[in-house]
Amino acid sequence: MKFFVDTADVAEIKDLASTxxxxxxxxxxxxxxxxxxxxxxxxxxICEAVDGPVSAEVTATDVxxxxxxxxxLAKISDNIAVKVPLTVDGLKACKALSDEGTMVNVTLxxxxxxxxxxxxxxxxxxxxFVGRLDDIGVDGMHLIAEIVEIYTNYDFAxxxxxxxxxxxxxxxxxxxxxxxxxxxxPAVLRQLYAHPLTDKGLAxxxxxxxxxxxxxxxxxxxxx
Numbered sequence: 001m002k003f004f005v006d007t008a009d010v011a012e013i014k015d016l017a018s019t020x021x022x023x024x025x026x027x028x029x030x031x032x033x034x035x036x037x038x039x040x041x042x043x044x045x046i047c048e049a050v051d052g053p054v055s056a057e058v059t060a061t062d063v064x065x066x067x068x069x070x071x072x073l074a075k076i077s078d079n080i081a082v083k084v085p086l087t088v089d090g091l092k093a094c095k096a097l098s099d100e101g102t103m104v105n106v107t108l109x110x111x112x113x114x115x116x117x118x119x120x121x122x123x124x125x126x127x128x129f130v131g132r133l134d135d136i137g138v139d140g141m142h143l144i145a146e147i148v149e150i151y152t153n154y155d156f157a158x159x160x161x162x163x164x165x166x167x168x169x170x171x172x173x174x175x176x177x178x179x180x181x182x183x184x185x186p187a188v189l190r191q192l193y194a195h196p197l198t199d200k201g202l203a204x205x206x207x208x209x210x211x212x213x214x215x216x217x218x219x220x221x222x223x224x
Contacts, residue, residue: 001175004052004161004183008035010045012186017050024052026105026127026163026183028083029059040076047077055105055125055183057083058093066093074102081105081124086114091121098122105161112146119156125181130174131164140164141173148178168192 002023005016008031016022025046035042047054054077058069070082070093081103084090094104098121105125106118110133118126128147130140147160159180165171168191171182184192 001171001179002052002181003189004055004181005189006031006163006165006183006185008032008042008046009186010035010042010049013046014049016186016189021189022050022052024054024079024081024181024183025050026055026083026161028055028057028107043073043076043080047079050079052079053081053103053105053125054079055081055083055107057107061085061087061089063089063092063096066090067096070097070102070104071100079103083107083127086118091117094118094121094123098124107163109147110143112143112150115147115158115160116150119151119154119158123158125159125161127161127163127183129164130162130170131166133164134166141170141177144174144179145177152178 003021004024004026005013005022006026008027013025032039032042043056056073058066060066060069066084066089073082074080082097083105084093085108086106094106097104103124105127106123107127109115109126109128115126115128128143130144133140133143144162151158161181161183162174162179163183165182165184165188167188171184171192174182
């Protein structure tokens with residue numbers, strides 16, 4: 001499974017990229033607004049920080065304007081994936097941009113039927129929002145299972161990018177189902193490697209080592 005981080009905070013992205021765990025980045029207008037800086041400037045910095053896809057969302061709602069914005073965004077870097085909403089105009093824009101060789105992330109997916117349409121329109125990624133479905137009492141992970149099954153049945157190239165992730169359980173369940181990508185908020189990504197038994201075990205190891213009075217760098221016995 002590929003890990004994308006869902007943020008427009010460049011410092012966060014650089015820090016997470018240094019772990020080697022980061023395969024890409026997703027942004028949206030809300031995240032960009034939080035950055036409080038010029039949209040295109042932030043995108044350029046993000047594209048320089050990661051080698052993988054960087055989703056940049058259009059703000060237009062009609063196909064003509066979406067295409068104009070999408071083509072403009074795609075010029076920023078080869079790793080830009082233009083993000084369009086799952087509307088009729090968004091699917092038209094997806095088809096046109098995909099035919100031009102641009103990666104497209106179709107976002108705001110809430111049903112398997114919508115995901116099927118996006119794949120047929122040539123989407124590189126489909127972004128089903130599991131957390132927002134959970135918020136209204138619908139099982140978001142059931143949607144992921146449906147999409148993975150449909151895409152497998154027809155060998156669609158579109159990658160299932162699980163979005164609106166609320167916690168580590170969403171990531172693990174998505175991985176078990178065979179989803180291609182999880183786009184994860186920075187705080188949740190850090191929760192993936194946190195476990196109280198890891199902390200407890202490390203503390204015990206260090207306490208025992210301290211009792212020996214030794215230091216690894218100070219031990220010359222193994223020097224050539």
